[in-house]
Amino acid sequence: MKRFYIGLVATFCVYAIALIIYFLKGNLFKIPLELIGTSADPHTFMTTQEITKAESLSRIRSLAFFLSTPLQMGVLLALLGTAIKFRRIAERLFRASFLQIVVFVLLFTLLMDVLLLPIDYFLFKIDQAYGLSTETLALFWSDHCKDFLINVLGTTVIVLIFKGVLKWSPNRWWLWFWLVSIPLILFVTFIQPVVLDPLYHDFQPLQNQELKAQILQLAARSQIPADQVYEVNMSERTQTINAYVNGIGGNARIVLWDTILKKLQPDEILTVMAHEMGHYAERHIYLGIVYGIALSFIGFWLAFHAYRSFIRRWGSIWGIRGESDLAALPILLLIVTIMSFASAPAQNAFSRVIEHRADAYAMKMTGDGNAAIRAFQHIAKENLSPVTQPKLVQWFRGSHPTILERILYFEQFDKR
Structure with a gap:
C-alpha cells in the first residue's frame, strides 16, 4: 500500500508539472490574423490590462480545475481507511441503519469539505484579487455552510436509496437506481x-417597468408562462x-x-x-435532462461493474465487508x-x-446582431x-461556444 500511495503521488506530481508548463507557455489565446481589428478582436473593446488579466485568470482557473479533480480522486482513495473508522463510530453510536447512514455521511462529508476547502478559498481570493x-x-x-448542509441532506437521501435498492436487487441495482434518479432530477429541477x-x-x-414590459413581450412570443421578471442582488457577490x-x-x-x-x-x-428564452422555447432544459439521463444509463452500468470489481479485488485490503458496506x-x-471528468x-x-x-x-x-455583439463584448470585458x-x-x-x-x-x- 505504501508503494501504491508513493506511486500515486509521483504520478500526480508529473501530471501537475506537465499542466503547469502547458498553461504557462506562450500565447494560448491567440486569434486568427484575419480577425485582428474586427469586432471579435479583444483589443477593440478591452484595454491591454483587461486582456492580460482575463488570460491570466483563465490560466489559473483552468489549472485549478485540472489539478483539483485528480486531487479529489486521490483524497477519496486516501480516506478509505478513515471511512472504516467512521463506519465503526456510526455502528457504536446507533443500531438503526438510518441513523448509522446519517452519522457516516455527516462525518465523511465534513472531512471531505475540510480537506477540499483550501481550493474553494483559493479561488474565492483569486476572484477578489x-x-x-x-x-x-x-x-x-x-454560502459554504448552506452548500454543506444541502450536500449532507442530498447525499444521505441518495445513500439511503442506494442501500435499499442494493439490498432489494444486488445484481440489478444500477438499473433500478438509474430509474429512481429520473424523478429525483425532475424534482430538483422543478423546485x-x-x-x-x-x-x-x-x-x-x-x-424598470419599460424593460420589464419588453421582456414579458419576448416571453409571450416564446410561449413562456411568466407574468413576472425578477432581478437578483448579485452585486453583493460579484x-x-x-x-x-x-x-x-x-x-x-x-x-x-442587478449587475x-x-x-x-x-x-x-x-x-x-x-x-x-431560447433555451425554454426550444425545450433545451428537457433535452438536457434526457441527454443526461441517457448518459447516466451508461454511467450507472459502468459504475456497477467498476464498483463490484474493485470491492471483490481490493475491498478486503481495506477491511470493506462488501458492496453494501458504508x-x-x-x-x-x-x-x-x-466518470464525470x-x-x-x-x-x-x-x-x-x-x-x-x-x-x-x-x-x-x-x-439585432449589433446589440448582441456589443452585449458579448461587455460580457468579455466585465467577466x-x-x-x-x-x-x-x-x-x-x-459549455458555451x-x-x-x-x-x-x-x-x-x-x-444584413
Whole structure:
C-alpha cells in the first residue's frame, strides 16, 4: 500500500508539472490574423490590462480545475481507511441503519469539505484579487455552510436509496437506481427556482417597468408562462454579469442579475434575454435532462461493474465487508468523479450545440446582431473572459461556444 500511495503521488506530481508548463507557455489565446481589428478582436473593446488579466485568470482557473479533480480522486482513495473508522463510530453510536447512514455521511462529508476547502478559498481570493468578487468573508462562509448542509441532506437521501435498492436487487441495482434518479432530477429541477435559489439570493420584481414590459413581450412570443421578471442582488457577490431562465412548467423564472441591469443597454439586455428564452422555447432544459439521463444509463452500468470489481479485488485490503458496506462509499464517489471528468467533453459538446441554438433563436426573435455583439463584448470585458480558449480547455470546460465564435455568428445579422 505504501508503494501504491508513493506511486500515486509521483504520478500526480508529473501530471501537475506537465499542466503547469502547458498553461504557462506562450500565447494560448491567440486569434486568427484575419480577425485582428474586427469586432471579435479583444483589443477593440478591452484595454491591454483587461486582456492580460482575463488570460491570466483563465490560466489559473483552468489549472485549478485540472489539478483539483485528480486531487479529489486521490483524497477519496486516501480516506478509505478513515471511512472504516467512521463506519465503526456510526455502528457504536446507533443500531438503526438510518441513523448509522446519517452519522457516516455527516462525518465523511465534513472531512471531505475540510480537506477540499483550501481550493474553494483559493479561488474565492483569486476572484477578489482580480476585482471580480465583491463577496465578504462572512457571505463566503454563509454560502459554504448552506452548500454543506444541502450536500449532507442530498447525499444521505441518495445513500439511503442506494442501500435499499442494493439490498432489494444486488445484481440489478444500477438499473433500478438509474430509474429512481429520473424523478429525483425532475424534482430538483422543478423546485430549484422557488426553493433552492432563494436560499442564497434575494429576488425582487424588476423595477424598470419599460424593460420589464419588453421582456414579458419576448416571453409571450416564446410561449413562456411568466407574468413576472425578477432581478437578483448579485452585486453583493460579484461584478460579473449574467441572466437566465430556469425551472420547468409553471415554475419557470426569468431572472436578471442587478449587475447586468447596470452595465448593459436595454437592447443588449433584450438579446441576452432572447437567448435565455431560447433555451425554454426550444425545450433545451428537457433535452438536457434526457441527454443526461441517457448518459447516466451508461454511467450507472459502468459504475456497477467498476464498483463490484474493485470491492471483490481490493475491498478486503481495506477491511470493506462488501458492496453494501458504508465504508465503500468513497469507492463509489471515486468512480463517479472519474466518470464525470471523463464524460465532460461529451457533456460540453452537447451544451455548446444548444447554446448555439439559443443564439440562433435570439437572432430570430430580435434580429439585432449589433446589440448582441456589443452585449458579448461587455460580457468579455466585465467577466474577464478571453474571447477564445485552448482546445483542451474548451473540451473539458467549454459549455458555451467561445465569445469569438459567437461574435462572428452575430456579425452575419449585423451585416444584413
